[in-house]
Amino acid sequence: MISPRSDAPLAQDSAVAAFARGMLTAWRSVFAYVLFGTYIGIGALAHDFGFSVGWMVLSTVLIWAAPAQVILISTLGSAAPIDTALAVSLSSVRFMPMVVALLPMLRDARTRTRHLLVPTHLTAISVWAEAMRLLPALPRDHRIAFYNGLGTGLITPAITAGAVGFYVAGQVPVVFAAGLLFLTPLSMLMSIARNSRTLIDRMALALGLVIGPLMAATKVGLDLMWTGIIAGTIAYAVHRLREALQ
Amino acid sequence: MSTAVAQLGPYLALILVGFLPNEIWRLLGLLVARGLDEESEIVVWVRAVATAILAGVIAQLIVTSTGALAAIPLAVRVAAVVAGFLAFLLIRRSVFAGVAIGEAVLILGALALPP
Numbered sequence: 001m002i003s004p005r006s007d008a009p010l011a012q013d014s015a016v017a018a019f020a021r022g023m024l025t026a027w028r029s030v031f032a033y034v035l036f037g038t039y040i041g042i043g044a045l046a047h048d049f050g051f052s053v054g055w056m057v058l059s060t061v062l063i064w065a066a067p068a069q070v071i072l073i074s075t076l077g078s079a080a081p082i083d084t085a086l087a088v089s090l091s092s093v094r095f096m097p098m099v100v101a102l103l104p105m106l107r108d109a110r111t112r113t114r115h116l117l118v119p120t121h122l123t124a125i126s127v128w129a130e131a132m133r134l135l136p137a138l139p140r141d142h143r144i145a146f147y148n149g150l151g152t153g154l155i156t157p158a159i160t161a162g163a164v165g166f167y168v169a170g171q172v173p174v175v176f177a178a179g180l181l182f183l184t185p186l187s188m189l190m191s192i193a194r195n196s197r198t199l200i201d202r203m204a205l206a207l208g209l210v211i212g213p214l215m216a217a218t219k220v221g222l223d224l225m226w227t228g229i230i231a232g233t234i235a236y237a238v239h240r241l242r243e244a245l246q
Numbered sequence: 247m248s249t250a251v252a253q254l255g256p257y258l259a260l261i262l263v264g265f266l267p268n269e270i271w272r273l274l275g276l277l278v279a280r281g282l283d284e285e286s287e288i289v290v291w292v293r294a295v296a297t298a299i300l301a302g303v304i305a306q307l308i309v310t311s312t313g314a315l316a317a318i319p320l321a322v323r324v325a326a327v328v329a330g331f332l333a334f335l336l337i338r339r340s341v342f343a344g345v346a347i348g349e350a351v352l353i354l355g356a357l358a359l360p361p
Binding site: 030034041045051052055058059062063065067068069070072074076077081084085086088089091092093094095096097098099100101102103104105113116117120121123125174175176177178179180181182183184185186187188189190191192193194196200201203204205206207208209210211212213215216223224225227228229230231232233235236239 | 251253254256257259260261262263264265266267268269270271272273274275276278279280282283284286289290291292293294295296297298299300301302303304305306307308309310311312313314315317318323326327330331334339341342344345348349352353356357
């Protein structure tokens with residue numbers, strides 16, 4: 001349900017306060033630290049593949065997706081442009097269902113599409129996972145400003161760490177570098193598990209964990225999209241069946 | 247085969263081969279979400295699909311690792327994620343505790359069992 005429109009315009013200071021609250025939430029989130037670690041690894045990778053520090057910073061601002069950036073950095077110098085573009089794109093299919101699930105929570109009756117462009121771009125797994133948990137408790141007219149603050153608060157450590165990693169490249173032992181790369185799957189798994197309070201979420205998570213590697217092993221192509229559709233639909237069907245039986 | 251950097255230079259390659267193929271999915275989401283209600287059945291289904299895709303990404307990052315992580319045996323990676331998840335469940339669903347334990351098991355396992 002879209003909440004009834006409030007006639008009072010949102011006061012400027014309360015939008016600023018919601019943005020600031022989003023940024024504070026970001027810095028108290030485990031993701032700020034996890035992203036810092038992850039992007040140290042990616043910055044070091046960019047250095048090793050011969051990109052400049054400015055290029056690394058711009059890639060985080062524009063792409064803001066760790067798996068896509070790793071693919072781009074490691075293949076840009078060796079693969080044909082179309083192959084790299086396709087690999088990047090396939091790694092980012094997740095953003096479409098994430099944005100579709102998010103935007104109805106952000107909007108109210110006064111929201112224009114242009115108000116949603118910044119939140120759409122700032123959407124990444126970390127921001128999305130925190131927002132899906134925290135947004136329902138917030139008044140609807142504060143949500144966009146809060147989300148923009150949260151996204152800004154999480155992209156900032158990533159941008160900074162990308163530059164730091166660029167300069168510490170080569171000084172990081174292999175085991176430590178592996179530990180940095182392991183931060184992403186570990187923290188993603190637990191934050192999504194923390195968000196999963198309902199049967200449908202828990203089933204989608206558990207089935208996706210099992211079906212994902214199976215689909216990758218079959219080499220059908222678009223394996224993540226198929227994982228999402230198969231596991232998500234089974235979880236949804238079980239949820240509907242259980243509702244029908246109650 | 248001519249590479250993207252050789253043909254376009256690093257910055258144009260970043261826009262055409264990195265930014266646009268990535269951003270297209272966010273913008274498609276923006277287009278599709280128009281007029282959809284938070285409680286509608288389609289959004290409930292899409293949310294399950296998004297969660298399952300993320301789970302698939304996580305599992306693939308652990309199982310088919312690249313870079314420095316590929317140098318660590320699969321058994322150590324799986325043991326680390328299981329230990330981290332158990333710690334998360336036992337210690338008040340704390341993501342921080344789970345990440346710390348998972349990382350500790352990964353690094354100790356890698357030092358104890360070199361490939």
